[in-house]
Amino acid sequence: MGITVDAKGPYINFHFGTAYVSESLKAAVRPGYGSLPKKETRVVLEHTSANPNGPLHVGHIRNSIIGDTLARAFRKAGYRLEVQYYVNDMGRQIAIVAWGFEHLDSAHVAGEKEDAHIARVYIAANREIDKDPSITQQVDRLMQLVESGDSETVKKFQREVSRCLDGFAVTLKALNVQHDRFVWESDFIRNGDTRRVISRIEKLPQARHDETLALDLEEFGFKNPYVIRRSDGTSVYAARDLAFHFWKAANFDRVIDVLGADHKLIAAQLQCTMKLLGQKAPEIVHFEFVSLPEGSMSTRAGKFVSADDLITEVRKRAFDEVTARRPELDEGVRTAISQSVALAAIRYDIVKVSPEKSTVFDWKEALNFERQSGPYLQYAHARACSILEKAGQFTECYDLETDQEIALAKKIAKFPVVIDRVVTELHPHLLATYAHELADTFNTFYHFEPVLKSEGTVRDRRLTLVSAMQNTLKETLLTLGIDAIRTM
RNA sequence: GCCUCGGUAGGGUAGUGGACAUCCUAGAAGCCUCCGGAGCUUUUGACCCGGGUUCGAAUCCCGGCCGAGGCGCCA
Known part of the structure; x- marks a missing residue:
């Protein structure tokens, strides 16, 4: 029932048995899923x-x-x-x-x-x-x-x-x-740290004392001197x-x-x-x-889209969207939801692209709440919450059967590995990719496998799966700094 | 000129050596008998160019071309 292995052509296939998936699911329904063991590393x-x-x-x-x-x-x-x-x-x-x-x-x-x-x-x-x-x-x-x-x-x-x-x-x-x-830069002048560092640098064999103090780092591939102190003595x-x-x-x-x-x-x-x-x-x-589409940004030239303007516009658009979908809600509630939706839209839109890619800011993309967006993830979460609320009490069951169930469970099981990769590779966008895959897999599962309408152990195991998915998506969203709202 | 990082379907994007290359958008065809349609299914369409390493390269190396950023008393 554990993991079986076979070779096929140049590949070795590992088959994760239901026992493995079940163990992961048991962890995934518990609060704080995905947290790795405490470390002493500061x-x-x-x-x-x-x-x-x-x-x-x-x-x-x-x-x-x-x-x-x-x-x-x-x-x-x-x-x-x-x-x-x-x-x-x-x-x-x-x-x-x-x-x-x-x-x-x-x-x-x-x-x-x-x-x-x-x-x-x-x-x-x-x-x-x-x-x-x-x-x-x-x-x-x-x-x-x-x-x-x-x-x-x-x-x-x-x-x-x-x-x-x-x-x-x-x-x-x-x-x-x-x-x-x-941490204030000037503190390092006042407390003498800068002076002490400079005196250590002066003793390096690479130090060059002209009018300025500079390091010659040419042996390390840096053509120009690394200036440490100006000719007027300031750092x-x-x-x-x-x-x-x-x-x-x-x-x-x-x-x-x-x-x-x-x-x-x-x-x-x-x-x-x-x-x-x-x-x-x-x-x-x-x-x-x-x-920007018209060129690079510059504070000095006053050529930039401020974060405040972005937040204002996205919140406005989110409020209109929430109002159109949920007119019965109080204005205060709609405002709160739209702020969470706006936060999700902005953070997800930015974090989903890998850092080493230069981008052009696009208002249309920033204001899009469909599919590959933060609100799409929140929506999947809210749906799962809604199902669980309607379901009431159920007995946890970890014996999965259908392809859709197993696909979703496997995706859920991957979460701790993703957290580990993000910190070892310093690639936050992996988390964004994962969140979208998880929501996608859930939406497909949700479409094909009735949960509330099924009965007996089928209902139990699907509710268990929905519960694990909801908890996993919640933890993923929180790690992305996005509110895991229960309704929207 | 030199250095760094990118170049993946019409547009955007994931993927650092292996099985039909991910997802969004756009185009085409479906699904409201459905647990919230901010949804689901099917389909069209891509690894910049040229060499090299390897059994095997989108992925590694070299050279081009294109884009972004940088190149001694700015930060």
């Missing part, structure tokens, strides 16, 4: 970390959704996980924002979201700089003041950055994306990033960063340098860019 996962100079756009949230889905998968796989957002509070872009608030008409407009306000000032300041390049010197001055710890300027930077982060928090909450800790982003990763390497067993494709080179240089310093190098999940 993992730190950094994602999103967008510069606080304007609202999150549809490119940034690809990072957020890939990162948050991975985070959920790691927790499901039993790891001790901390999720971090690295706040860039001392870059040139923030200095430009600070300059803009000081020199331009930057009053807050009533009803304007904080991050949108920052973007408006940032875009205006860039326009001024284009007109009068000498402003750059004033911006440089601000950066030097921050690096030297001038409290007035530091406060000014942090005030604007905090406001922008408040805006991000609203967006990320709407997307069901969570961080455990916000560059790379130096603080090294300090940050030093700290992560010291406190965690596994360090994972989710970064955009534009970071490929600097991330590789960072990995290389960490190794030279005898430290654990981060594992990096790169995702390729999301562009």
Whole structure:
């Protein structure tokens, strides 16, 4: 009854007997199915970390959704996980924002979201700089003041950055994306970590002391020097990033960063340098860019589709859809359902594509709730819930017979393997593919095999199967950060 | 110019060495006697090009072409 094996041509076929499938099903009806054994490994996962100079756009949230889905998968796989957002509070872009608030008409407009306000000032300041390049010197001055710890300027930077982060928090909450800790880049200057890392780098044989301090990584295939310190003595982003990763390497067993494709080179240089310093190098999940049909996005040029606009539009469309289907429900209930549906649509649409594929943002796809979409998955779940509710009490039965039953049970049994693959391969889209396969298999089963209308042990075993499917799909959706609503 | 990542039916997409290449969309034909049709069935249609490795390549290697991203004091 277990697993039988035979050879056919060049293939070895394993036949999973009913005993094997039954065991899996018994686990699948229990709460928390798919969770792997607890591990002692401490993992730190950094994602999103967008510069606080304007609202999150549809490119940034690809990072957020890939990162948050991975985070959920790691927790499901039993790891001790901390999720971090690295706040860039001392870059040139923030200095430009600070300059803009000081020199331009930057009053807050009533009803304007904080991050949108920052973007408006940032875009205006860039326009001024284009007109009068000498402003750059004033911006440089601000950066030097921050690096030297001038409290007035530091406060000014942090005030604007905090406001922008408040805006991000609203967006990320709407997307069901969570961080455990916000790590501020400037802390690595203040606590001396950056200085200490630089002094270690100075001692490396690859160090080059000209006006700048840089590493010559040509032996590792990097043509250009990796600059650590500017000629005016201030540190560059790379130096603080090294300090940050030093700290992560010291406190965690596994360090994972989710970064955009534009970071490929600097991330590789960072990995290389960490190794030279005898430290654990981060594992990096790169995702390729999301562009618009008219070209690439740019915060600076004000050319982007903001995540907030996307959320608003998808929620509107979802509300109309729910209202058309369930007019009898209270408006409050319809609003709640449509928010869950919108969340599912957005997250699934983004996570289903493998990270290494560059994409073009498409409103039509984002607003589609059929078939290969998050709402389709939610619908399959809601249907299963409805069947179980109507069924009432039944006796669990694990002896399956028909092809449809067995196909569904096998799909259910695969779930823990999928969780494991997601965290070992760092491929969150596998979970999306699995969720769709599971819902598809269920829909086919549902079409051919009557559940409530069958009788005796046939009814029992099919209800058991529906129950296992509902629980498995629920766990899959939760790992995808999608609400497993019972009705919609 | 150099480096990195992609190139799978009309459009989008899964698939890192093996059995008729996944799914969505689009086109065609069906299914409301149905437990919620955001559904189901059947069907049309694809591995960029050229070499190589292998018993066997969408998958690995080399060279093209196309797309995205990057290339010392930006982040």
